[in-house]
Amino acid sequence: MSRTAAEGEPAVIQRLAVVVPVFNEPEVTRTLDSLRRQHEGAGLSIYVVDNGSTDDTLQRVHAVAAEHPDLDLTVLSEQQKGTGAASDTGFRAAIADGHELVARTDGDSEPAEDWAARICTLFHDHPHVQLAGGTSVPLRDRYYRWGDDLLMPGALVLLRIMMAAKHVDATYLRFVAGHNMAVRSSAYLATGGIARTAIDQRDEDIDFSVAIARRFGSGAVRIDPRLRVATSMRRVRRYGIGMMGVHHLVPALRGRLIRSIDVR
Numbered sequence: 001m002s003r004t005a006a007e008g009e010p011a012v013i014q015r016l017a018v019v020v021p022v023f024n025e026p027e028v029t030r031t032l033d034s035l036r037r038q039h040e041g042a043g044l045s046i047y048v049v050d051n052g053s054t055d056d057t058l059q060r061v062h063a064v065a066a067e068h069p070d071l072d073l074t075v076l077s078e079q080q081k082g083t084g085a086a087s088d089t090g091f092r093a094a095i096a097d098g099h100e101l102v103a104r105t106d107g108d109s110e111p112a113e114d115w116a117a118r119i120c121t122l123f124h125d126h127p128h129v130q131l132a133g134g135t136s137v138p139l140r141d142r143y144y145r146w147g148d149d150l151l152m153p154g155a156l157v158l159l160r161i162m163m164a165a166k167h168v169d170a171t172y173l174r175f176v177a178g179h180n181m182a183v184r185s186s187a188y189l190a191t192g193g194i195a196r197t198a199i200d201q202r203d204e205d206i207d208f209s210v211a212i213a214r215r216f217g218s219g220a221v222r223i224d225p226r227l228r229v230a231t232s233m234r235r236v237r238r239y240g241i242g243m244m245g246v247h248h249l250v251p252a253l254r255g256r257l258i259r260s261i262d263v264r
Contacts (some may be wrong), residue, residue, distance in 0.1 A: 001077065008137060009225070011213070012162050012171065014159070015043070015045055015098065015099045015100040015101060015102070016044070016045070016099065016102075016103065016116055016119065016182075017044070017045040017046070017047060017091030017094035017097070017099040017101075017102045017118055018035055018044060018046050018047070018100060018102075018104065018105060018116070019049065019087055019094060019103070020035075020046065020047065020048045020104070020105055020106065020107055021049045021051055021078075021086035021087045021090060021093055021104075021107070022048060022049065022050055022051065022053060022057050022061070022076050022086075022106075022107035022221070023050075023052060023053055023057075023083075023086075023107075023108030024054060024055045024057055025053070025057050025060075025108055026055065026057070026060075027108055027141060028054075028057055028060050028061060028107040028108075028191055028234070029063075029064055030110055031105065031106070031108070031109055031110060031255070032046065032048075032061065032064045032071075032073070033093075033114070034065075034110040034111050034112075034113070035105075035111065035112025036064075036068060036071055037113055038111075038113050038114070038115065038116045038117065041134045044072065044116050045072040045074070045097070045099065046072060046073045046074070046088040047074045047076060047094050047095065048061050048073065048075050048076065048090075048107075049077070049078050049085040049086040049087070049089050049090040049091055050065075050075065050076070050077050050078070050083070050086075051078050051082070052075050052079060052081065053143060054076075056077070057107070058255050059062055059140040061073075061075055062075070063080070063172060064159070068192045072248055074093065076089055076093055076128060078090075080196060082196060082197050082198035082199070082201070082204075083115075083199055083204060084195045084196050084197040084198065084202065084204030085196040085197070085198070086195050087104060087178065087194045087204065088193050088195075088196050090104075090196045091183075091188055091193060091194060092193065094185075095185045095188065095189065099185060100184065100185050101123055101182060101183070101185065102184075102185055102188065103119055103181065103182035103183075104178060104179070104182070104204050105180065105229055106178065106179040106231065108139070108141075108179075108231060108232035108234060109139065109179040109231040109232065110139055110229065110230045110231075111180070111228070111229045111230075112227075112228040112229065112230075113228075115134075115228065115229065118224070118226055118227055119132065119227065120229070122182075122222070122224055123182070123184065126222065128216075128217045128219060128220060128255075129219075129220060129221075129222045130183060130184050130187035130212050130220040130221070131176055131181065131182070131183045131184075131187065131208075131212040131213075131220060131221045131222070132181065132183075132222050132223075132227065133175070133176030133177055133180050133181050133221075133223050133224075133227065134180045134223065134225060134226065134228055134257065135154060135180075135225045135226050135228045135229070136151065136153065136177055136179065136180055136228065136229055136230075136231055137150045137152060137229070137230045137231075138151075138230065138231070138233050139230040139231055139233070140230070141231045141232050141233075141234075142249065143233045143234040143236075144202050144254075145198070145233070148233055150232070151236075156177070160172060160173050160174070161173070162234065164208065169210075169212045171209075171210050171217070171221075172206070172210065174213075174218070174221050174222075174223050175205065175206045175209035175210065175219065175221075176205060176208075176223070177205055177231075178204065178205035178210045178231055179231045180227060180228075180229035180231075181205065182213070182227075186211055187216065187220070190215060191211040191212055191215050192211070193208075194207075195207055195208070209221055
């Protein structure tokens with residue numbers, strides 16, 4: 001579906017797409033509803049990429065599409081296991097369709113209602129910015145626990161510091177989380193895009209952030225705290241906070257300590 005930007009709006013607004021990689025996401029309707037509530041004002045196109053779900057995720061997505069036929073929703077399939085592979089498939093489809101900005105969130109996340117509009121404004125006002133991220137807060141779902149409002153942002157800050165120290169590279173201090181990111185299509189293509197990997201191999205969002213910074217300079221990556229996305233703590237609950245740290249800081253142990261948890 002094509003749309004024309006309202007008079008006075010930056011032309012780039014009508015070219016924003018959002019990629020949502022999914023794998024067994026029982027609450028994906030919540031994610032799509034959060035995007036639907038803002039899509040009219042932001043000219044939003046949504047690309048859901050199923051990464052081999054074995055539950056009713058796809059049925060839920062198609063139900064949303066049927067209930068809201070005006071929603072610009074494309075459903076894709078990526079059989080290669082990996083959030084990176086699924087994300088790359090979605091990004092490249094959106095870029096091929098002519099979108100100049102492509103954002104990403106996850107199927108267990110809920111962007112704030114002004115998220116898309118703020119992304120468009122940020123990139124319009126700051127031409128040098130190539131990749132943007134924001135603030136992550138815990139989603140109030142069944143995995144939420146008291147204290148998560150402090151745990152999530154604190155853990156992200158600590159992880160950035162520890163990753164920067166490990167690699168002796170300040171670039172890691174501003175890596176962008178996959179559930180809350182947006183990038184210019186030109187920068188995506190120039191860096192080769194998100195690596196088509198699985199989480200038990202690499203952190204594709206961190207690697208992509210570093211690639212953008214190295215190609216365009218550290219100032220090309222911006223963390224805007226006003227870009228807010230609530231994301232589920234379900235993976236933290238299943239891994240445990242200690243294992244999450246091991247997962248990020250000791251990649252060689254991935255798939256060895258916790259073989260039974262498949263988060264793509």
